[in-house]
Amino acid sequence: MTIEHARACLELEADAIRALIPRINDQFAVAMQMILKCSGRVIVTGMGKSGLIGKKIAATLASTGTPAFFLHPAEGIHGDLGMVTASDIVLAISNSGETNEVISLLPTLKRIGCSIIAMTGRGQSTLAKNADAYIDVGVEKEACPLGLAPTASTTATLAMGDALAVALLSARNFTPEEFALYHPGGSLGRKLLLTVENVMHGAGDMPVVTPDKTVKEALFTITAQGLGAVLVVETLESMLLVGLLTDGDIRRSLEKGHDFLDKPVALLMTSNPRTVTKDKLAAHALSIMEKNKPRPITLLPVVDSNFRAIGIIHLTDLLRQGVV
Template sequence: MPIEHARACLELEADAIRALIPRINDQFAAAMGMVLNCSGRVVVTGMGKSGLIGKKIAATLASTGTPAFFLHPAEGIHGDLGMVTAGDIILAISNSGETNEIISILPTLKRIGAPIIAMTGREQSTLVQNADVFLNVGVEKEACPLGLAPTASTTATLAMGDALAVALLSARNFTPEEFALYHPGGALGRKLLLTVENVMHSGEDMPVVSPDKTVKEALFAITAHGLGAVVVVDSLDTMLLLGLLTDGDIRRSLEKGHEFLDKPVAELMTRKPRTITKDKLAAHALNIMEKNKPRPITLLPVVDSQFRAIGIIHLTDLLRQGVV
């Protein structure tokens, strides 16, 4: 029986969301227009479970390009309504449309002059009568078998909030880079904001040799810098990239003897290695490393528009920054 109740809960909540699709109508478009033309912020308010859903909707709006915050209606009664200005828009959430705390702040909101979007399940309610736009999130029944706990209704409300946020995101042509700007501390932000220039080794930290140096000398440079490779350039003045010599190249050659250690680097280096420019995303560098054929690589020389070596980036640099 509990398993059947769980399945019935998901069916009812899925039905509640499907029922919202025809309600993406003129009222929804009007709500979008109000928000897009808003000079202030979207102030989301709701009590109890509606308030918890409201906090998530406010957070989603704020992270997708629509300035928003949550106002607790009970706190609003006691002074927090001072946060609201005439340039803001109110998104008031109440399943019944008669929540006392919400109804209590309506007169002040009307006096301030902030337009109101009502997100409720009852068209004939005090909230809708005092609102400028009505978003219908009503459900036929709650998923709770007792018909008491807000379940399908809160799911529908959350889904409608997501629909509004996504529609606004699309209308604003909101980009992944803008999204990352609001999430600088997360892994997503690091992937979308971190560039090769931010993590590459350059200047004295970049191991570099000319092609006439011996493999032994190059090996000393590799060991000194601890990156497992050395960048080969035509000269230290022009820094034109010629190739890359890795410790893997040296280990594979040692299987045939050690005479090659006294030969010029030019005879052992990999010519025309995979490269990247400093303005590319660090995540793009990772993609090149992982997708390289016939086998993944762990290093990329960084070049400028004249193909001069200006740095090198290692897989471990990306790991430390949380790009992987």
């Protein structure tokens, strides 16, 4: 019986969300245009469970290009309404549309002169009638078998808030880079903000040899720099990249003998290796490494527009920065 109640809850809440689709209507469009034209912030308010949903909606709006914050209605009527200006929009959430703390805000909000969007389940409620736009989030019944705990109604409100945020995001042509700007502490932010230049080993610690050097000399350079490879350049003056020699290349050759150690690097190096430029995202460098055929690689030479070697990036650098 308990399992049946759980399944019935999800089915009812899913139905409540599906019922919202026809309500993406003219009033929704009005609310959306109000926010797009708003020169201030969207201030979300709601009491109890509606307030908790409101905090999430405010956070979603703020992270997707719409400046927003949550205002607790009880705190609002005790001074925090000073945060609201005439250029702001208040998104007021109340399933009944009659929540005392929310309704108590209306006279002052009207005097301030800000616009009001109501997100409520009752179009004839006090809140809806006093709003400039009304978004219908009503549900037929709560998923709670007692019909008391806000369940389907809060789920519907949250989903409608997501729909509003996504519609605004699309209308603003909000980019992944902008999203990353607001999430610098997260892994997504690191993937979208870090460039190759931020993590590469530059001129100061870039292992380099010329093609005429012996493999033994290149091996000493590889060991000294500790990056597992050496960049092969035409000359130290031109720094034109002509190849790459890795410790893996040397190990595989050792299986056939060691005579090659005294031969020129040019005979063993990989010519025309995969490369990346410093302006590319670090995540792009990782993609090149992972998709290399016939096997993934762990490092990439960094070149400029003239194919001059200017650095090297290793998989461990990306691991340390949280890109992987």
